[in-house]
Amino acid sequence: MSSAPSSSRRAGSAKRAWRSLSARLALWYVLVIVGSFFVAAFVFALRLETSVQREGNRSAEGALERYRQALESGGTDALRAMFDCSPAPASRFALRLTDERDVELFGVSSDEDSRRVAVTSGERAPHAAPFPAWHVAKTQVSQQRTLSIAMHDDGADHLFRELRETSWLIFGAGLGLAILGATFITRRTLRPVTALAEATERIVRSGDLGLRVETRASTDELAHLSALFNRMLAKNESLVKAMRESLDNVAHDLRTPLTRLRAGAELALRGAPDTAHERDALAEVIEESDLVLGMLTTLTDIVEAEAGAMRLDKHREDLGAIAREAVDLYDLVSKEGGVGIVTHIAANAEIFADRRRITQVCANLIDNAVKYTPAGGRVEVCVLESGTSAIFRVTDTGIGIAPEDRAHVWDRLFRADRSRGARGLGLGLSLVKAVVEAHGGEVTLSSELGTGSTFEVRLPRAP
Numbered sequence: 001m002s003s004a005p006s007s008s009r010r011a012g013s014a015k016r017a018w019r020s021l022s023a024r025l026a027l028w029y030v031l032v033i034v035g036s037f038f039v040a041a042f043v044f045a046l047r048l049e050t051s052v053q054r055e056g057n058r059s060a061e062g063a064l065e066r067y068r069q070a071l072e073s074g075g076t077d078a079l080r081a082m083f084d085c086s087p088a089p090a091s092r093f094a095l096r097l098t099d100e101r102d103v104e105l106f107g108v109s110s111d112e113d114s115r116r117v118a119v120t121s122g123e124r125a126p127h128a129a130p131f132p133a134w135h136v137a138k139t140q141v142s143q144q145r146t147l148s149i150a151m152h153d154d155g156a157d158h159l160f161r162e163l164r165e166t167s168w169l170i171f172g173a174g175l176g177l178a179i180l181g182a183t184f185i186t187r188r189t190l191r192p193v194t195a196l197a198e199a200t201e202r203i204v205r206s207g208d209l210g211l212r213v214e215t216r217a218s219t220d221e222l223a224h225l226s227a228l229f230n231r232m233l234a235k236n237e238s239l240v241k242a243m244r245e246s247l248d249n250v251a252h253d254l255r256t257p258l259t260r261l262r263a264g265a266e267l268a269l270r271g272a273p274d275t276a277h278e279r280d281a282l283a284e285v286i287e288e289s290d291l292v293l294g295m296l297t298t299l300t301d302i303v304e305a306e307a308g309a310m311r312l313d314k315h316r317e318d319l320g321a322i323a324r325e326a327v328d329l330y331d332l333v334s335k336e337g338g339v340g341i342v343t344h345i346a347a348n349a350e351i352f353a354d355r356r357r358i359t360q361v362c363a364n365l366i367d368n369a370v371k372y373t374p375a376g377g378r379v380e381v382c383v384l385e386s387g388t389s390a391i392f393r394v395t396d397t398g399i400g401i402a403p404e405d406r407a408h409v410w411d412r413l414f415r416a417d418r419s420r421g422a423r424g425l426g427l428g429l430s431l432v433k434a435v436v437e438a439h440g441g442e443v444t445l446s447s448e449l450g451t452g453s454t455f456e457v458r459l460p461r462a463p
């Protein structure tokens with residue numbers, strides 16, 4: 001029952017294997033090797049044939065010259081005498097003396113083939129393809145007579161036959177070796193690619209983002225590809241991890257205000273109607289809703305700014321004026337917290353920016369500085385210009401940021417306070433970075449745990 005589907009499956013996988021890159025590469029290798037063999041054999045045979053032919057023709061011409069001299073000195077009798085005392089110079093041999101009408105006046109031959117060759121010599125000497133062993137020559141002797149000679153080179157014939165047989169043997173063995181070698185080389189070369197494909201399949205199937213491809217201690221392109229693939233996998237893993245953490249944090253941060261919101265509403269509904277009590281509860285509901293809405297708006301703003309889709313209403317602005325405005329916003333809060341704010345604001349630090357967004361940046365940084373600086377501390381706000389940049393710098397004498405947290409403060413919903421007890425969304429610095437970068441600027445941080453932090457925003461100066 002199962003034989004039909006399994007045989008069709010086998011046929012399918014054979015078809016796939018045949019169409020695979022390794023099969024096609026192996027085929028190309030074999031074709032190139034066989035082609036090279038044929039070209040080399042052809043060139044070799046051609047050169048050998050030419051040199052054997054030249055050598056044979058030379059000895060045919062030498063023999064013909066001797067017969068011509070004998071003919072001229074003693075006529076056909078002298079020729080005949082030559083053959084009487086010594087054998088012909090080749091086993092298959094013909095010598096013909098003909099008049100101008102091709103009537104044979106004298107002839108010596110060992111067989112019919114050599115006669116035929118001698119008859120046609122000169123005009124159309126037949127070639128015994130592919131390695132002609134016949135050598136022909138002809139010369140004009142006195143009174144319109146032609147003396148022609150045809151000699152068969154048995155040695156060359158034998159040599160060419162052996163060469164032909166050996167060539168086929170070499171070709172057969174070479175073809176076998178080429179197929180084996182090409183298959184081995186392509187399999188070996190493509191092993192990293194196969195490993196990549198297998199790893200990808202395993203990841204897709206198991207969903208395990210921690211899987212990696214085996215890498216070799218080599219510097220070739222495929223080893224580089226495997227290393228890059230692993231780096232991409234690691235990056236994907238950390239992105240997915242960050243996304244999961246973000247989602248957890250969002251869920252956590254939304255749960256608290258929503259629970260408070262629900263509890264407030266429930267409390268207001270419980271017991272006898274009391275207008276004052278209900279008003280308080282509704283005010284609290286509005287406050288919590290604003291918190292949730294603010295969080296969602298900030299998240300959307302960050303996503304838009306990071307994607308380059310934030311709408312910026314840019315004008316020529318004085319960064320110093322924006323900074324002063326932001327400092328004024330925190331005047332009361334800082335006094336309440338016992339934190340002093342000092343400012344050093346240079347004139348003419350002009351930028352081309354969205355005033356509302358840059359105010360948000362300055363306010364966020366001052367807010368953090370005041371929030372994370374204990375009573376008695378100091379916050380310094382500076383605006384200065386440096387070359388093509390306008391700089392906004394906030395330095396505080398607050399709690400500082402641990403080295404391991406410094407790289408993460410820009411992440412969405414990150415808070416160094418792991419308990420997430422303190423009020424704060426962990427979105428302020430993400431928004432600062434996204435907005436500053438959307439304006440073509442950069443923001444940097446230097447901090448010392450327990451001593452304080454400095455945040456510096458560099459924006460391009462207005463031209």
Ligand code: ADP
Nearest residue numbers: 368369372400409415416424425426427428429
């Ligand atoms: P948050 O609303 O929690 O302040 P932010 O994105 O503004 O969110 O900041 C992220 C985290 O970076 C904060 O939770 C805090 O731990 C740390 N941080 C930011 N600014 C300062 C600062 N000036 N001093 C110390 N820690 C800071």
